Amino acid sequence: MRILITGAQGQLGHALQQALSGEDLILKDLPEFDLTQSHSESKIVAARPSVILHVGAYTNVDGAEREPDRALAVNVHGTTFVARAAATLNARLIYVSTDYVFDGTQTTPYCEEDVPHPLNMYGQSKRAGEIAALTGCPNTLVVRTAWLYGHAGNNFVKTIMRLAGEKPFLEVVGDQRGCPTNADDLALALKNLLVSDLRGICHVTNTGDCTWHEFAEAIVSLMELSTPVRPITTAQAGRLARRPAYSVLAQGRLGTMGPLLPDWKEALARFMKYAPHRASTLN
Numbered sequence: 001m002r003i004l005i006t007g008a009q010g011q012l013g014h015a016l017q018q019a020l021s022g023e024d025l026i027l028k029d030l031p032e033f034d035l036t037q038s039h040s041e042s043k044i045v046a047a048r049p050s051v052i053l054h055v056g057a058y059t060n061v062d063g064a065e066r067e068p069d070r071a072l073a074v075n076v077h078g079t080t081f082v083a084r085a086a087a088t089l090n091a092r093l094i095y096v097s098t099d100y101v102f103d104g105t106q107t108t109p110y111c112e113e114d115v116p117h118p119l120n121m122y123g124q125s126k127r128a129g130e131i132a133a134l135t136g137c138p139n140t141l142v143v144r145t146a147w148l149y150g151h152a153g154n155n156f157v158k159t160i161m162r163l164a165g166e167k168p169f170l171e172v173v174g175d176q177r178g179c180p181t182n183a184d185d186l187a188l189a190l191k192n193l194l195v196s197d198l199r200g201i202c203h204v205t206n207t208g209d210c211t212w213h214e215f216a217e218a219i220v221s222l223m224e225l226s227t228p229v230r231p232i233t234t235a236q237a238g239r240l241a242r243r244p245a246y247s248v249l250a251q252g253r254l255g256t257m258g259p260l261l262p263d264w265k266e267a268l269a270r271f272m273k274y275a276p277h278r279a280s281t282l283n
């Protein structure tokens with residue numbers, strides 16, 4: 001199978017390279033491949049993949065408020081180019097999207113059928129990207145995931161691991177609830193989904209949910225450190241972009257395909273055990 005991955009150097013892109021190491025992979029990323037340029041479409045067509053894993057994106061949630069045009073160019077126009085190429089090739093397109101398409105007013109997990117209402121520019125651009133993918137290519141699966149961390153790049157887990165060893169205490173938002181997801185586990189799920197005939201939208205995260213504060217406490221505990229982690233409110237954190245208070249994703253569709261991904265705490269422990277950057281307190 002010839003599989004093209006956009007955003008191949010990002011955290012999920014790296015995990016996909018591992019999960020799909022036996023396949024014929026075409027890796028695309030900046031600077032040679034720029035999703036905002038219309039020739040990204042012809043570059044994909046020239047590579048003739050049968051599957052496109054479109055994970056390349058503008059992912060800086062606060063940054064998208066400062067440079068909305070850039071977020072839209074990458075996440076919407078870029079996805080339009082990718083979807084057109086996929087349609088030309090009769091290829092299968094998997095577009096990775098986000099829990100931030102929801103506004104967080106629900107108190108029970110969001111299903112694939114629930115109506116998106118993004119609160120911030122990143123979520124708006126990813127939702128428009130979903131529509132571009134679904135309308136641009138008939139064989140599209142949109143996979144929404146959440147709170148992703150992997151071995152490449154920066155993420156919440158690595159930040160807390162570093163700060164827990166440096167600071168006398170940590171303050172972390174305690175009034176936003178979601179589903180932490182290990183990029184390795186998501187990559188394995190995508191490996192199965194790309195050969196399935198599932199189309200439309202499918203939610204995929206590690207199972208279980210927590211607040212960012214609970215997530216940070218679990219990280220510090222796995223490091224066997226006693227650094228206190230204090231909960232603060234979203235208002236106290238003062239971030240530029242609004243974020244949903246509740247963005248837990250229900251996984252009804254994935255459940256019909258087979259087992260769900262492991263529990264988030266088990267996935268986190270596995271990640272931290274093998275993280276090369278782990279603190280010296282870990283064994």
Ligand SMILES: NC(=O)c1ccc[n+]([C@@H]2O[C@H](COP(=O)([O-])OP(=O)(O)OC[C@H]3O[C@@H](n4cnc5c(N)ncnc54)[C@H](OP(=O)(O)O)[C@@H]3O)[C@@H](O)[C@H]2O)c1
Nearest residue numbers: 007009010011012034035056057059097098145146147148
């Ligand atoms: N991270 C999360 O918590 C999270 C949660 C839910 C969904 N997602 C979605 O999951 C997917 C993977 O996320 P991730 O965390 O792996 O993201 P990531 O680490 O930021 O990787 C994204 C990749 O896309 C590349 N990229 C950015 N602009 C580009 C452009 N104009 N042309 C080509 N490539 C470009 C980035 O390159 P540079 O690094 O050079 O910019 C990077 O290599 C994304 O679609 C994201 O929206 C992420």
